Amino acid sequence: MLKKISLDQVRLGMFIQSFEGDWLSHPFWKTKFLLDQPGDLKTLRDSGIPGVWIDIQKGLDVASAEAASPEQAPPPLPPPERVPAKCSAAEETHRAKKILSRSKQAVTNLFNEARLGKAVDVESCLPVVEEISESVARNSAALISLARLKTRDEYTYVHSVSVCALMVALTRQIGLNDAQTRETGLAGLLHDVGKMAIPEDVLNKPSKLTDEEFAVMKSHPERGYEILIKSGMQSEGTLDVCLHHHEKIDGSGYPHHLQHEQIGLYARMGAICDVYDAITSNRPYKDAWDASESLVRMAKWEGHFDPQIFHTFIKSVGIYPLSSLVRLESGRLGVVIEQTPGNLTKPVLRVFFSTKSNAAIPMQILDLSKNFVNDRIAGREDPHRWDFKNLEKLWH
Incomplete structure (x- = not known):
């Protein structure tokens, strides 16, 4: 009662x-x-x-x-199982897999309801955002990196989970409070809900869209905004990200060609998180780019992103995100398996290959931040160049 x-x-x-x-x-x-x-x-x-x-x-x-007096009050419940405030990517990966699975199912159900014309249940989104936020707080790299492994068929749904996690990590890096983190996380989760109003043959087309089809696809921010308004959404930040996450600071974006400060803070954040996850994921019409190389490319796109927010975003995901393939000065190749807080250029690697002998070597965990380690990263490497299979098994 x-x-x-x-x-x-x-x-x-x-x-x-x-x-x-x-x-x-x-x-x-x-x-x-x-x-x-x-x-x-x-x-x-x-x-x-x-x-x-x-x-x-x-x-x-x-x-x-x-x-009830203190003596008469019911005995307190046993404390819930506590997880460490911070933990390694390896420790968080097991939990992150389960969170990703639950979140994907929740978003799938939510978006399918939207496709049927039903209202979005905002309250049901909050536990999803909470779980994602807690995982990011323990180790931001684990869930974000796992979400990049999405298949083409599940892209739309896992992309929303991934952008939520990226938004939460970026919000924390900027230094915003819990209420703002909750709002940006929700914005990331719902930013693409308008795609449920796009015909599936356009949304999932495995080849390049025609001009007419692209015009239909570009309508998804406005359609999403309408869906959220009809659902009673009161969060201005969430509505703004949904409507304006494809705007660019030079005014060449859509739907309203906004420039610089005309674009809200959350929408400028959302634009970066949306593009980063999109280009580092396999989509129906394009293979994923390497995470580290994607940051380099994005940095060269003048007029797309707010430079200050983009630099902060790099700090939140790392110069060498988890799963990045790097070449050491010694000629060895390694995969990034852990970030080093406060030192983005010296992550922890799993070294497994020698470019000098062009052969696999015994695997070794190498923490570049340790004083006794003399090797350094010489540059990024393209996994496709070496034709490595199942490289993700080396880091998760």
Whole structure:
């Protein structure tokens, strides 16, 4: 049974079912949880929201909560399993695989509902954004790198998950707060929802689009904006990213040919994250580019991206993203398996090949940030040049 109460009536032991006001106004990622932490109670009372709905079948009612002394209060639940605040990419990869699978299924269901003309359930998106954000907080490279391995058939759905993760990582790198992270993550998840209004034969065409088909495809930002408005979306940032993630700072983008500061911050961020994931993924009509090489190419596209945000984006994904193939001064080749915080040019590698002997060598983990390591990265290498098969097995 649900009951609406004011903030001054909220007590520990109550089960919070939902919050009054729009979803951006409250300070929590989740809307349904047992209030059993004093810190959460203080945060809730300080939030200034109008009130909350409690479920008295899952937690205390007002009368029982007020009557209970500390000795009479129900014993606290055992603490949930805690994961390390920070961990290696190898440690996070196992969790990230499961998160990616769940997120892909959630986005697929959400987008299929949109294709049928139904409203987007924004509340159902928040747990997905939360899981992605927590994975990024533990190790941003793991989930982002796994999402690049998407197949052509699942591109549209996993692309949305990947852009969400990239937006969260970039938001954290810029230094924005939790509420802004939640909003940018949601924007990344929903930025391409308008593609559900595009005919499937155009959306999934395995060859180059005709001018007429491209004109249809270019309508997806406006169609997505309409879908979100009809769904009751109140987040201006999410709406702006959906509508303007294909704008360019020189005004050559679409749909409104905005320039520089006319493009909102989140949309400028979204433009970078969207393009990066697109060019590093296999799509119906194009093979993926190498992640590290993609950053080099993007840096040369004058007029496309906000330069300051792009430089920050490079810091968030690394000069040598996970799975990058690099050549060392010694002539050995290695795959990046871990970033080194604070030193983007000295990642951890799995070395496996010698260009001098043109043969495989015993695999070795090499941390270039260690003082005793004399080798350095001489440059990037194109995996296609060496015809390496299943290179991703070396890093995940």
